[in-house]
Amino acid sequence: MHPLDLPFTRTRHDRAARRRAETDVVEASLADPAARTLVLHRGLLAVAGTHVPTAALLAPVGLPAGQWLFLGEHDGAPCLALVLPDGAEQELPPGADAWLGLREVARGAGAVSGAGSGGQSGGQPGPDAVADADAEVLAHGLAVEAVALAGWHRTHARCGRCGGPTTAVQGGWARYCPVDERETYPRTDPAVIMAVVDDADRLLLGHAAAWPAGRFSTLAGFVEAGESLEDAVRREVAEESGVQVGSGPGDVLYRGSQPWPFPASLMLGFRARATTTAVRTDDEEVTEARWFTREALLAAVTAGDVGLPGRQSIARALIEEWYGGELPGAW
Known part of the structure; x- marks a missing residue:
């Protein structure tokens, strides 16, 4: 199996942790004419563009007062985030077109990734297209870091x-x-998320109690204290669906990870082999769980009976890895 390609894991910058111990790292960065800044307000990013919105990389000049965060460097130039106070409404900084959440920005990053590898036409992209794609992937990687860091500061003032x-x-x-x-x-909270497959190569998907009718995704849950990732996979699947996952070599296979800063999760993706198929949901977190063949899932999604996770999520990547290609539709 090939590694999963996940939107929230694409990056172009160096976090430059070596510089964080400098007492004036932010001041020195602001004095660098090559410095670029992301601006955040109430968890939203200032973005540029409307068709494919991208986190705006702005010169840190003339911006309002707020909390400055050092994100790292790109080609030697410092990268910063400016977090504006939550209390009052904030105007968009010059060069930005809207305030958007990271999920919306991630949808654009997924489109950029396709263009950067040849685009939909199948031909080779020109140098301008490659440069634009690199810049947008850089902005997206910085945005994931900035949203996670700003969210932590918001809840840890004391x-x-x-x-x-x-x-x-x-x-x-x-x-x-x-x-x-x-x-x-x-802090980062580890959570496991798994594509559970039985010996007939069917996929298990669940419907959470809080979701609208027809929405299904892979099972997931937080790792508990003193628990291995593999045991967390087995426990969560059993708790939410009643299905047992094997304990032998190869029964729980790591597939990739994705930061999920909503507010502070790290999603650790797995493929898990089920040794039982009888479903018994907990009816608290998961109210329905169903086994799907590839043909049945495609038919249900095409008919609109099943809605799948968005393409910016590791859940979607795990589902489509099992399916063997892209599926239509998303939440």
Whole structure:
């Protein structure tokens, strides 16, 4: 099996962690005429373009006050994020056309990825198309990092130990509590997501209680304390569907990972082999689970009876990897 191609994993920049210890990393970056900045407000990105919106990479000049984050470097030029205060409405900065969420931006990045590898025409892209694709992939990779980091700052303004206010340090990659004299760092919550396949090569998909009728996806859940990823796969599948996953070599195969900063998840994708097929949902998180052949899934999606996850998700990639190609439709 080939590695999964996932929109949230495409990047062109160096995170330059070596520079975070510099006391003036943000100030030095702002003084660099080659520096570029993403602007965020209330979790949304300032984007450029309307047909294929892309996170806008702006010169950090004349922008309003906010929190600056050091994202890294690209070809030696610093990359920053400016997080505007949540309280008041903010005008779009010059050079941006709209405020959009990361999911909407990711849809554009998926289109860019196709163009950058030859496009829909099947021919070789020209140098301008390749340059545009590289710039948009760069902006998208920076956007994923910026949204995740900004979300962490939004919920960690105070120390988890003493409750006192903390300040951002290390270019925004840590927060410091002067009372406890300790630093805290951005957290990531691991979650497993799996394409469960039985010995007849059918795929198991589930319907979550909170979803509209007809929406199905792969099963998923958070890794618990002291738990291996493989055991998390087996536990979550059993809890949500009643199906048992094998414990032998090759029964749980890692397929790839995808940051999912909504707010702080890392999705770890697997292919899992089911050793039972009887379905018994928990009716709390998952209210229905069904086995699909390729023909049945295609027919259900084409008829509009089943809606699949969006193309920016690892769930969609796992489903289409099993299917062997693209499927129509998405949420």
